[in-house]
Amino acid sequence: MGRTEEFEGLRPLLFSIAYRILGSVSEAEDAVQETWLRWEAAATEPDSAKAYLSSVVTRVSIDVLKSARVRREAYVGPWFPEPLLTDPYQDPERSAELADSLSMAALLLLERLSPLERAVFVLREVFAFGFPEIASAVGRSEAACRQLAVRARRHMDAGRPRFEADRRERDALAERFFDALREGDVDSLRELLAADVSLVGDGGGKTPQLARTVMGADNVARLFASYFPRLVRIDVTWEAGEVNGQPGAVFRDRDGRVLTAMALDVLDGQIQTIRSVTNPDKLGHMGPVADAWAVTREANEARRPPSDRKN
Structure with missing residues (x-):
């Protein structure tokens, strides 16, 4: 399988990671495009395309979020995420969790976290990445990522939205x-x-x-x-x-x-x-x-x- 095919197969996951970190469809699409450019320019083949591309899109999204948060502070009136009608990434075994993590309420709660906490929470709690992969993605040690995850989970649990189960x-x-x-x-x-x-x-x-x-x-x-x-x-x-x-x-x-x-x-x-x-x-x-x-x-x-x- 060539790089293009591998990337396209992982595009739904990459977009879903970026959207949950950024809360913006347009910025998530740009982050995915930047990830493709870096993948295309990479001189060596990684052991895992999924791990490599997820790391790249996470790092790109963190950088975008840092500047986006400054703009949001000057936003007129309440700020909500860009509406998303369909999540391109599907996992039948975790469909309810994925839907709840996509909600306006959950994304607004994520806004309270630092960019690093937000990225770690999304990778760990939403997409079930292991801490070695998360550490590589955010450029921190596994121990630091565990601490970030605990802190983020504590903040999220304190205000976690509840939805109709049925x-x-x-x-x-x-x-x-x-x-x-x-x-x-x-x-x-x-x-x-x-x-x-x-x-x-x-x-x-x-x-x-x-x-x-x-x-x-x-x-x-x-x-x-x-x-x-x-x-x-x-x-x-x-x-x-x-x-x-x-x-x-x-x-x-x-x-x-x-x-x-x-x-x-x-x-x-x-x-x-x-x-x-x-x-x-x-x-x-x-x-x-x-x-x-x-x-x-x-x-x-x-x-x-x-x-x-x-x-």
């Missing part, structure tokens, strides 16, 4: 939620939301977004019921599916352009958190992006009586 029940609840959203049914929405549910949006200062987090089932239900039927009237559509391994949906305008991605955290038969990403810089990998300002203006016009609307 994925069929979770998906059925999400389907009911999006049906109620379409109808603007306040009572049905309220019933599906946890009493202390939170709604948070990431627009990066580039789209209309919530001025603050909306808390409480009644507030969130009324907000949704007042706004989303207007989107239906101007032909905004959405298709429920997984967003970052959890229930969610991608919303599109009448021309099929991406408007927002929404992810739901479900636990104990209710929706605990709703996160919406509208920053156009984070949606381009899913296709052409809608003009959120124009959609909002049109939706606001749609609530007025026809005689009061602009021509």
